[in-house]
Amino acid sequence: MHADRVEVSWDEEKSKWLVRIEVGEEVVRRHCDLPQNADEQSVRAAAQETVADEGYEASAADITILRARVA
Numbered sequence: 001m002h003a004d005r006v007e008v009s010w011d012e013e014k015s016k017w018l019v020r021i022e023v024g025e026e027v028v029r030r031h032c033d034l035p036q037n038a039d040e041q042s043v044r045a046a047a048q049e050t051v052a053d054e055g056y057e058a059s060a061a062d063i064t065i066l067r068a069r070v071a
Contacts, residue, residue, distance in 0.1 A: 003056040008047045009066040010036055017043060019050045021058075028054055040065060 005022040016031040017038075030053075032046040044060050051058045 001056055003051055003058040003062065006047055006051055006058045006063045007066060008032075008043055008063060010068055012068075017046065019047045021051055021054060021056060023056060030054065 001023060003021050003023050005020075007020045007022075009018050009020075010016075011018040011031065014031060015036070017034050017036075019030045019032060021028040021030070030050050032043075032050060034042060034046055038046075043065055044063050047063045047065075048058060048060060051063075
């Protein structure tokens with residue numbers, strides 16, 4: 001089943017990347033153990049692996065990475 005939306009953001013509270021997988025009205029949240037300064041390719045690959053582990057499909061282009069902006 002194809003995920004409608006996949007979003008990855010840094011979770012300050014847990015100090016881990018949070019992967020949000022949306023399929024219809026269902027939202028699955030999972031954390032990844034990558035460092036905060038991990039490059040985009042590594043974050044995208046970890047997110048794709050997490051999506052696959054949950055039984056869904058998503059291409060790298062379907063994954064949105066939200067990085068905190070430093071003022």
